[in-house]
Amino acid sequence: MNKKIRVLIAKPGLDGHDRGAKIVARALRNAGMEVIYTGLHQTAEMIVETAIQEDVDVIGLSLLSGAHMTLFTDVTKLLKEKNIEDIIVLGGGIIPEQDIPKLKKEGITGVFGPGTHTEEIIEFIHKNVKS
Amino acid sequence: MNEIAANVLKGEPRSIARLISYAENGDVKASKAMKEIHFSTGKAHVVGITGVMGGGKSTLICEITREFRKKGKKVGIIAIDPTSPFSGGALLGDRVRMMELTMDKGVFIRSMGTRGMLGGLTSAVYDVVEILDASGKDIILIETVGVGQAEVDVIKIADTTLVVLVPGLGDSIQAIKAGVMEIADIFIINKADKSGVDQTVAEVESLVDLECSNKERRTPVIKTIAKENNGITEVINRIEEHKKYLKISKEFDIKRKKRYEAELVEIIRKRLMNFIFDESKFKDGIELLIDQIYNKEIDPYSAADKILGKILK
Ligand SMILES: Nc1nc2c(ncn2[C@@H]2O[C@H](COP(=O)(O)OP(=O)(O)OP(=O)(O)O)[C@@H](O)[C@H]2O)c(=O)[nH]1
Ligand SMILES: [Mg+2]
Numbered sequence: 001m002n003k004k005i006r007v008l009i010a011k012p013g014l015d016g017h018d019r020g021a022k023i024v025a026r027a028l029r030n031a032g033m034e035v036i037y038t039g040l041h042q043t044a045e046m047i048v049e050t051a052i053q054e055d056v057d058v059i060g061l062s063l064l065s066g067a068h069m070t071l072f073t074d075v076t077k078l079l080k081e082k083n084i085e086d087i088i089v090l091g092g093g094i095i096p097e098q099d100i101p102k103l104k105k106e107g108i109t110g111v112f113g114p115g116t117h118t119e120e121i122i123e124f125i126h127k128n129v130k131s
Numbered sequence: 132m133n134e135i136a137a138n139v140l141k142g143e144p145r146s147i148a149r150l151i152s153y154a155e156n157g158d159v160k161a162s163k164a165m166k167e168i169h170f171s172t173g174k175a176h177v178v179g180i181t182g183v184m185g186g187g188k189s190t191l192i193c194e195i196t197r198e199f200r201k202k203g204k205k206v207g208i209i210a211i212d213p214t215s216p217f218s219g220g221a222l223l224g225d226r227v228r229m230m231e232l233t234m235d236k237g238v239f240i241r242s243m244g245t246r247g248m249l250g251g252l253t254s255a256v257y258d259v260v261e262i263l264d265a266s267g268k269d270i271i272l273i274e275t276v277g278v279g280q281a282e283v284d285v286i287k288i289a290d291t292t293l294v295v296l297v298p299g300l301g302d303s304i305q306a307i308k309a310g311v312m313e314i315a316d317i318f319i320i321n322k323a324d325k326s327g328v329d330q331t332v333a334e335v336e337s338l339v340d341l342e343c344s345n346k347e348r349r350t351p352v353i354k355t356i357a358k359e360n361n362g363i364t365e366v367i368n369r370i371e372e373h374k375k376y377l378k379i380s381k382e383f384d385i386k387r388k389k390r391y392e393a394e395l396v397e398i399i400r401k402r403l404m405n406f407i408f409d410e411s412k413f414k415d416g417i418e419l420l421i422d423q424i425y426n427k428e429i430d431p432y433s434a435a436d437k438i439l440g441k442i443l444k
Contacts, residue, residue, distance in 0.1 A: 003156045004219070004244075029220035036242050039227035046233045050226065053240055055148040 005033045005129050007058040010047045011040050012071040020114075021062040024092065027118035028060075033125070044074035051079075051087055057129045060121075061108075063093040069103070076107035088128050092116065136164040140171055142205075142266045144239060151241055154258035157401065165258060168265035173387075175207070175264040176374055177271045179285035181251060181311065182295030184277030187321040189228035190357040191295060191366070192272050196232055198367045199270050205237045207263030207271045211253055214244035221245075225274055239263065250284030251275035254401060257394035260288060286314045287393040290386055291373045293366070295319045296335065298327040304334070312342055315350050317369050323354040323362070348376055407438065416441075 009025045011018050018040055025035045036054045038046075051059050061072055072091050079087060090110040091103060100111045110124045135153075138146035153161035178195075180188045189210065196206045210225035221244030232238045245253045252275060263271050275285045286292050294315035296307075318339070320332050335352050343349045351369050355362030377383035407413050420434040 002246075003158075004246075006152075025222060029215060029222045030218045032219040034214075034221045034223060034242075034244050036226060037222060037224045039230060042230075046230070049233050050240075052144055053148050054242060055152045 006056040008036045008051050008056040009060045010042045031122045048078045060090045073106040133164045136167040147266050155255040172264040175271045177290045179273045179289030179292045181275040181285050186295040186297045187357045188274050189225040193229045194363045204269040207268035208240040210242045210274045213276045214246045252284045283310050283314045291316045293317045297322045298325045298331045316373050318352040321355045324356045
């Protein structure tokens with residue numbers, strides 16, 4: 001058996017920068033993971049559909065604008081609706097401190113602010129994905 | 132019937148996706164289901180798309196798929212990107228060009244890393260073709276990693292092979308030298324909006340003249356602008372034409388048998404490799420032998436005899 005961790009990196013919403021997302025994608029690739037990158041402007045439905053087809057272990061959502069709360073939770077709600085329980089969802093980007101507990105309550109297992117070292121994310125994934 | 136196999140036959144996406152993962156990971160759960168689904172396969176037409184890096188393969192696949200969808204065909208897509216030999220990880224980015232297919236229930240897309248296979252494919256690709264075929268897809272499109280040296284293994288699995296080149300001589304001629312001339316059933320000169328197209332088309336045509344002078348079928352050369360959905364219906368027509376040609380000329384049977392040969396060899400190869408290199412009793416033995424080779428106590432050939440002697444009794 002040779003299982004590799006598969007991660008979907010997606011950017012929901014309308015902001016046009018994916019530099020941060022690409023840096024994370026590259027770091028995860030260098031840590032031995034298979035990273036599916038889908039580009040900008042993804043809807044929650046597209047993200048969940050892609051996650052299903054690609055059978056990923058992790059969805060990493062990246063966002064720069066303030067609209068993270070609804071966009072992030074749209075994804076976790078949809079996963080719940082479809083009874084998908086074996087995918088963990090991470091959020092990254094500019095997220096106000098006070099929103100973090102609420103996001104975690106909504107099923108965003110890990111939240112990573114702008115200064116996060118990519119090692120932290122890699123460690124978090126290794127700890128939380130069951131092999 | 133095995134539950135996951137039954138759900139794959141129904142076309143259920145989550146089961147398709149999961150079985151692909153099992154096959155890719157060499158999970159024991161895969162072989163049980165794979166054994167059952169084989170008897171529901173053989174209907175899908177398999178199209179391989181190879182060619183120069185960045186030539187527009189993914190964009191073409193998106194447009195070709197949209198065209199087949201208009202005809203009511205269900206489409207499976209396997210998009211292969213290279214696995215890093217250093218980390219074992221991979222960046223799988225072909226979906227970026229196929230975004231508009233995501234919500235179409237008649238399309239299933241899977242991105243895969245090569246996971247150490249050379250030749251432009253990945254070892255599990257045979258399994259994935261069987262799974263998508265069994266799930267009811269009419270057309271299966273396989274995007275190989277870009278051609279650099281000899282990534283021509285796609286002909287082992289594809290019924291129809293498209294080779295994508297672009298205007299400007301350097302890369303395309305390099306690709307032809309590397310052996311894509313022989314594998315092409317259809318040549319596509321994409322990015323026909325760029326200057327130098329006609330020269331590239333003429334070059335390729337003259338090479339086709341040489342290659343096909345004593346053949347029944349002449350490899351067509353088609354100009355496309357994938358980004359603008361230009362020339363795609365011609366590509367579809369040529370795929371259909373080639374499919375008919377395969378059936379009439381009996382080449383179809385030969386191709387399919389070659390595919391099953393490659394698949395069988397791959398299954399045996401994987402099992403033997405696992406047996407020798409992953410089973411702990413051999414693993415320890417191999418480490419010991421490596422030490423002995425290093426210390427000049429034994430030579431590598433005799434060491435290999437020792438390992439193989441245990442298997443080939
Ligand atoms: N000018 C022009 N650009 C195109 C055309 N088709 C695709 N492109 C662009 O070419 C670039 C590469 O396209 P892809 O479809 O990703 O090419 P690819 O062969 O799949 O690339 P790799 O998978 O990385 O080898 C993208 O920026 C496309 O928008 C075309 O007909 N004309
Ligand atoms: Mg591509």
